[in-house]
Amino acid sequence: MPFTSVKVIAFDADDTLWANEIFFREAEDKFCSLLEDYLPQHTVNRELLKTEINNMGLYGYGIKAFMLSMIETAIRITEHKVPDTVIEEIIKIGKEMLQKPVNLLPGVEETLKTLNGSYRLVMATKGDLLDQERKLKKSGLEKHFHHIEIMTEKKEPDYRKLISHLDVEPSEFLMVGNSIKSDILPVLKVGGFAIHIPYHVTWEHEKLDLEIEDEKFEQLENLSAILSWLK
């Protein structure tokens, strides 16, 4: 089978190794409740997403960006009538997110430990530098990784750079992640392998429905399934 040339396995972190999106969902719910006197919750949610996408280029990904977009949305949709206590509450929601525990997904620790002998393991994640380092530390997974790459984007040029930095050929590189858009498609495009492990919650902005037909692609149900797949 074609995956035999793989030497390096890169893992996405959020919602591949540990739960993450769920905390954003919880925060969004709290935010929408805070503003329900002004607008219906689903409208608030849509407005927030709009703000986030508008700010993406300037702020990038992560909790601080999310906090700033919540504040901006609150001011806009209340037409400058949002009480300071609500903004204070938004800051509190964000600070709580920054202190959440790191809950590993099932089988993660064991899978990394087993693969570590036979492959060079890398963590390749998007997001806020400090926050991703915090989660990595809390996760206790650092010891399994040869290299940690925290990226501002996960597009084709970013993967090309990473693969070249790791000093391997694209055909020796396998990416494992939960986002078709960020972890799978760009990697297949640059000639690497990709395994998709869907997560039950996906951020609207990362959603993408399509069938992938590629011998360098596989979809598995959970991380542990990689062990038997690569055997």
Add this chain to the structure above:
Amino acid sequence: MPFTSVKVIAFDADDTLWANEIFFREAEDKFCSLLEDYLPQHTVNRELLKTEINNMGLYGYGIKAFMLSMIETAIRITEHKVPDTVIEEIIKIGKEMLQKPVNLLPGVEETLKTLNGSYRLVMATKGDLLDQERKLKKSGLEKHFHHIEIMTEKKEPDYRKLISHLDVEPSEFLMVGNSIKSDILPVLKVGGFAIHIPYHVTWEHEKLDLEIEDEKFEQLENLSAILSWLK
């Protein structure tokens, strides 16, 4: 002279390669003016610094962290009476900071170009990932660097990690920067060389007045002076 063993030169970026602190100073001034109806400007400034230091562990460095701390300070010192328009103004100040031009300090381009043949050059900077990458791109300096390291902290363990990652001995590593606290002391502690190039504006939190007596240390007036120093 002792600097002859140096193989890698790492440069701090903000206020070593390009102006940065000056934009924070400008933003602080605007922030203090916004709130002068509530408190004298120097008190606002002191309160802001207090908030920033309190939030450092959670937010880290960078403009987004600074924006969130300004908002929090505005709410606190007005006792929840800050108008939404002021918060909106704070967000605007921050977004403007994120789009500032990158002004190289005198002699930077030429110095890097000249050193590039004889040394491996590295950029080692603290701060927000996306924002530092933005500045690097705008600076046009990327081509001179063998490696870019964006760090959450610049303490002894961080430098040990960087030096080991670069595959050199501490005695082959020279750090050049404007902050005694972040660029000089920890590097000398781990056995590396350090050159201090003072910048006329230093953030309160990075200030440190002391005399350094170390044969691995030198203070120079500007970046170009490195060329004759290392000759």
